[in-house]
Amino acid sequence: MNPDPLLPNHTDNIPSPAIVIDWPTVTENVRRMIAMAPRPDLLRPHLKTHKLPKIIRHLAALGVTKAKCATIAEAEMAADAGATDILVASQPVGPGIARFLTLVRRFPHVSFATIADDEATLHAISAAATTTQLTARLFLDIDVGQHRTGIPPGPDAARLYHLIASLPSLTPGGLHAYDGHLHQTDLTERTAACHDSFALVMELQRELTAAGLPVPAIVAGGSPTFPIHAQRGHVECSPGTCVLWDAGYAAKLPDLPFTPAASLLTRVISRPTPGHLCLDLGHKALASEMPHPRAIFPAIPDASPIMHNEEHLVIATSLASQFPVGSPIRAIPWHICPTIALHSFVHALTSPHQPAEIWPVTARTRQISC
Numbered sequence: 001m002n003p004d005p006l007l008p009n010h011t012d013n014i015p016s017p018a019i020v021i022d023w024p025t026v027t028e029n030v031r032r033m034i035a036m037a038p039r040p041d042l043l044r045p046h047l048k049t050h051k052l053p054k055i056i057r058h059l060a061a062l063g064v065t066k067a068k069c070a071t072i073a074e075a076e077m078a079a080d081a082g083a084t085d086i087l088v089a090s091q092p093v094g095p096g097i098a099r100f101l102t103l104v105r106r107f108p109h110v111s112f113a114t115i116a117d118d119e120a121t122l123h124a125i126s127a128a129a130t131t132t133q134l135t136a137r138l139f140l141d142i143d144v145g146q147h148r149t150g151i152p153p154g155p156d157a158a159r160l161y162h163l164i165a166s167l168p169s170l171t172p173g174g175l176h177a178y179d180g181h182l183h184q185t186d187l188t189e190r191t192a193a194c195h196d197s198f199a200l201v202m203e204l205q206r207e208l209t210a211a212g213l214p215v216p217a218i219v220a221g222g223s224p225t226f227p228i229h230a231q232r233g234h235v236e237c238s239p240g241t242c243v244l245w246d247a248g249y250a251a252k253l254p255d256l257p258f259t260p261a262a263s264l265l266t267r268v269i270s271r272p273t274p275g276h277l278c279l280d281l282g283h284k285a286l287a288s289e290m291p292h293p294r295a296i297f298p299a300i301p302d303a304s305p306i307m308h309n310e311e312h313l314v315i316a317t318s319l320a321s322q323f324p325v326g327s328p329i330r331a332i333p334w335h336i337c338p339t340i341a342l343h344s345f346v347h348a349l350t351s352p353h354q355p356a357e358i359w360p361v362t363a364r365t366r367q368i369s370c
Helices: 023-036 053-061 072-081 096-106 119-131 155-166 187-210 226-230 247-252 336-340
Strands: 018-022 066-069 085-088 111-116 136-143 170-178 217-220 262-270 276-279 304-308 313-316 328-333 345-349 357-360
Touching (some): 023 053, 053 072, 072 085, 072 096, 096 111, 096 136, 111 119, 119 155, 119 170, 136 155, 155 187, 187 226, 247 328, 262 336
Parallel strands (some): 066 085, 136 170, 170 217
Antiparallel strands (some): 262 328, 276 313, 345 357
């Protein structure tokens, strides 16, 4: 008898460690995401979480053809898979400017955009686009409190937006406002903080519009603030994690109706002491950019991490005797986005009666062709 009763079917022949995706759960998460949005064209899901063409195609079939991404490779994958309006939410610098314009040229049927918050970069993009006889659509990146990228809403932001509208070969796409620092567990607190930070974005939009400048769209938020921005009725929402979900957001955001669809299949490779299990779930298979717990084990609720190395995770548990060497165990990653990026492919369970399909994580690479 398998000591982990929560392990999915058809995993006996899957080498561990491995990502296992339950496709029916993915499609249900997508259904709920679309139901939360005012309409499909106000959804711009971030694909950095999954990086999979299959999910882009599924979204496109349901009318969600906009996408947000972090890299040129992700944008290329999305264009190949059926997205028709793609925002690269990272300011292009160095050779990134030419790579972005290569995308624009290669996929003329796709509307690409990117973000910027720097005057010199605006001039560089304008010059490169003019030289190549292309037009670059730019969103002004607004810092609403995370202090990672962007420019605070105010006079300097308005000046940069005027510059986007005036430089040759550039066209303004609108405002981009990512509030990733807002993930309060209490929905009332999260909502109040979201409204406070977004009020300045709306003020900037009104100022720009009054000056006669087009502000075609505002792209805002991630998964934690998705239900709040969705209520505005005019903002393009860009949740990402909700498609696969993970243990971290499940614990911190109980108001959101999503279910983890991606698991890690791991196995016991040693029992070094009576109360310890050594699993083949090292840094190279499980994201380790944050403190423990980096994964939870539904069949081992008292699991406590002891050490985490390149290929090994040692946990302490009172249940160790129930898991002999070789036992497969299901783990739910705390943060799925960087965990997916560690795997070249996933094992997708599309039916309870069929073996897993192997899907390449296409946009895991930094460069596909562009």
